Structures are given as structure tokens and as C-alpha cells.
Amino acid sequence: MQKTLIAIPIAPSDWQWASHGLLCGAGVLIVGVCLGAVAAGLGCLAGSIWLWRERGHGSRGTLEISVMQTGIQGRFRSACRPASHAGAAVTGSESWVPLQCDYLGPWLTGLRLNGRRFWLWPDSAPVEARRCVRRLFHHPGRGA
Numbered sequence: 001m002q003k004t005l006i007a008i009p010i011a012p013s014d015w016q017w018a019s020h021g022l023l024c025g026a027g028v029l030i031v032g033v034c035l036g037a038v039a040a041g042l043g044c045l046a047g048s049i050w051l052w053r054e055r056g057h058g059s060r061g062t063l064e065i066s067v068m069q070t071g072i073q074g075r076f077r078s079a080c081r082p083a084s085h086a087g088a089a090v091t092g093s094e095s096w097v098p099l100q101c102d103y104l105g106p107w108l109t110g111l112r113l114n115g116r117r118f119w120l121w122p123d124s125a126p127v128e129a130r131r132c133v134r135r136l137f138h139h140p141g142r143g144a
Contacts, residue, residue, distance in 0.1 A: 007065075016121050020051060025047075065099060065136065099113050
């Protein structure tokens with residue numbers, strides 16, 4: 001019997017993309033200072049391709065979280081068209097599987113569902129849904 005159901009619509013985050021861009025830029029700057037302009041140019045090209053791929057492959061869909069007798073369970077329903085990805089939607093996303101919280105920070109939450117990582121950035125999910133997830137996984141008084 002499930003007690004609560006939290007449905008979180010997840011969209012790719014601009015904050016994540018910007019932080020990756022800053023880290024990539026810092027790496028290119030360090031490589032440029034240490035190895036020269038040619039290495040920095042190659043690093044910039046590789047970093048730009050990587051950032052472009054990351055931007056297009058962000059998770060988009062709905063993460064559903066439920067508290068059951070067996071613990072905290074979750075499932076992810078992708079926002080892609082069911083006709084083109086019918087096999088992928090049925091295999092692992094429709095059944096409830098254990099959901100773990102790897103990181104619980106003031107602005108960022110890291111969840112792991114069936115081996116897949118979900119980061120809840122401040123702009124990737126609604127405020128109230130992120131607040132409910134924090135309340136669900138926050139254990140006051142427990143040491144790190």
C-alpha cells in the first residue's frame with residue numbers, strides 16, 4: 001500500500017549546463033597556460049562538442065516517488081513518444097524500484113533509480129516537489 005505519491009516533472013537544467021561550461025572553460029584555460037594555444041584550441045573544441053551533446057541528452061519526463069511498505073520506491077516515465085520507444089518504456093520505467101538519495105544539499109539533490117542518476121537542480125523541477133523530496137530523505141540528527 002502506498003502512502004504518498006510525489007510526481008516531479010523533470011526538465012534539463014540551465015544551471016547544470018552553465019556549471020559544466022565553467023568547469024570546461026577553466027580546464028581549457030589551464031591546458032592553454034601549461035601546453036600552449038594548440039592544445040587549448042583542441043580542448044575547447046572537444047569541450048564544446050561534449051557540452052552540446054550533454055545539452056541534448058538531458059533527462060526529460062516525470063519521476064514518481066512513493067513511500068511503500070518496502071521503502072521509498074520510484075519510477076521514471078520518459079517524455080519521449082511511446083510509439084518510437086515502446087520497448088524502452090516498458091522494460092524498467094513502468095515498475096516501482098528502490099530509490100536512493102546519494103546527495104542531499106541545500107540546492108541540489110542526487111537521486112539514483114535503477115542505476116540511473118537524476119540530479120534535481122533548482123531550475124529542473126518545481127520548488128514544492130523538490131521540498132517534498134527533501135523532507136522525504138532528510139533525517140535530522142543523523143551524522144554524515
